[in-house]
Amino acid sequence: MTLTFQFCPEALPFHTDFRVAGTQCHLSTNSHEILAVAARWRTATAHPAAHSFRMEILVDPALDSIADSRAHFRGLRHLVFASLPRNSFVVFDLVRRHVRGALSAHVASNDTFWNTLLLPITVGILGTTMGVAPLHCACLDRDGDALLVAGVSGAGKSTLAAALAHQGFALVSDDWTYVSQESQRLTAYGLSVPIKLLPDTARFFPKLLEFTPEAALNGELAYVMDARNSLGLAVRESSRPRWIFFLERTSAPGCQIRPSRPEFVRQFFERSAEKLPTELADAKASRSRLIQKLAECPSWIIRTGASPRVTAALVGRFLSEVQDGAA
Numbered sequence: 001m002t003l004t005f006q007f008c009p010e011a012l013p014f015h016t017d018f019r020v021a022g023t024q025c026h027l028s029t030n031s032h033e034i035l036a037v038a039a040r041w042r043t044a045t046a047h048p049a050a051h052s053f054r055m056e057i058l059v060d061p062a063l064d065s066i067a068d069s070r071a072h073f074r075g076l077r078h079l080v081f082a083s084l085p086r087n088s089f090v091v092f093d094l095v096r097r098h099v100r101g102a103l104s105a106h107v108a109s110n111d112t113f114w115n116t117l118l119l120p121i122t123v124g125i126l127g128t129t130m131g132v133a134p135l136h137c138a139c140l141d142r143d144g145d146a147l148l149v150a151g152v153s154g155a156g157k158s159t160l161a162a163a164l165a166h167q168g169f170a171l172v173s174d175d176w177t178y179v180s181q182e183s184q185r186l187t188a189y190g191l192s193v194p195i196k197l198l199p200d201t202a203r204f205f206p207k208l209l210e211f212t213p214e215a216a217l218n219g220e221l222a223y224v225m226d227a228r229n230s231l232g233l234a235v236r237e238s239s240r241p242r243w244i245f246f247l248e249r250t251s252a253p254g255c256q257i258r259p260s261r262p263e264f265v266r267q268f269f270e271r272s273a274e275k276l277p278t279e280l281a282d283a284k285a286s287r288s289r290l291i292q293k294l295a296e297c298p299s300w301i302i303r304t305g306a307s308p309r310v311t312a313a314l315v316g317r318f319l320s321e322v323q324d325g326a327a
Contacts, residue, residue: 012056021123021178021189023052023130031059033109052130053097063087063104077277080125084117092125095279120191129283132180133290136272139172139188140164146188146239151247159201163312170234171227189238197223204308244299255304255314265295
C-alpha cells in the first residue's frame with residue numbers, strides 16, 4: 001500500500017498554540033479531536049515569531065488499515081524519521097524546529113499516545129534546539145525546590161522517585177527531566193508522563209499488585225501508572241533545581257552519602273546527552289551552558305543496598321539537615 005500525504009494550509013485548517021515543558025508550539029491540523037487533546041496545554045500567544053516550534057499533524061483514517069508495528073527511528077543529519085505504534089509516522093526537522101506527522105484516527109484523540117509517545121519524543125528530540133536540555137534523571141519537588149536523581153540505566157531512579165513521592169515529595173518526572181533557564185534561574189519540567197516501575201518493585205509497593213504490567217515503548221514489561229490517579233501521589237509540572245543525587249546500587253547493606261564535584265555532574269550529563277549534528281553547534285553550546293549552570297547545584301553520590309523506602313527516608317532526613325545547616 002502506498003500513501004501520499006499533503007501538508008498545505010488547505011489540508012490543515014485548524015490551529016492552536018500550547019506550551020509543554022517550557023516550550024511553545026504552534027499546531028496546525030485537520031482534526032477537531034487533536035485540538036481537544038491540545039486544550040490541556042493551550043495558552044495565549046503574542047506573535048508567531050515567539051513560537052518555539054511548529055507542528056503539522058494530518059489525521060488519515062486510511063492508516064488504521066495498516067498492520068501495526070513497534071516504534072522505529074532513523075536519523076539523517078538534522079532529520080529524524082519515526083514510525084510510532086498504531087500506524088503513525090512523524091518527521092522531526094531539528095534545524096527548522098518543525099514536526100510533521102500523519103496519525104491514524106485511532107490515536108488522534110488518544111491522550112496516552114500524546115502523553116507517553118508523541119510529546120515526550122518531540123521535546124526529547126527538539127528540546128535542545130529551543131534552549132531546553134533533556135536530562136536523563138528523575139525530578140522531585142519539595143516546597144518549590146527540586147531534587148534531581150540521576151544514575152545509569154537500571155540504577156533504580158524511578159523506584160527511588162516513587163519512594164520519595166510516598167514520603168512527601170511531589171513527582172515532577174521519573175525518567176526524563178527538561179531543564180531551561182528563565183529569568184537567570186533554572187527551571188526543571190516534567191511532562192506528566194506515567195511513572196514506569198519494573199514488576200519486581202511490587203514487593204516495595206504492594207498497591208501495584210492491583211494492576212497488570214504491560215509492554216513499555218522499549219518492549220520492557222513494566223507497570224506504567226498514572227502517578228496521581230492510580231498511585232495517589234502528588235504531582236507538579238515544574239520546580240527549581242536545587243540538589244542533585246547520583247544513585248548507585250550496591251549489594252552491601254545500608255546507605256552511604258558522599259559529596260560529588262561540579263565536574264562530575266557536568267561530565268555525567270554531557271556524556272548521557274543525545275549527539276547532535278554539526279548544523280546544531282549553537283544548540284549544543286547552549287545545552288553545555290545549561291549543564292554547567294546546573295553543575296553549580298550541591299550534589300552527592302548515594303550508594304545504597306537498602307530498600308527504596310529506607311533510602312528515600314535517609315535522603316529526606318539528609319536534605320532537611322542540609323537546609324537546617326544553611327538556615
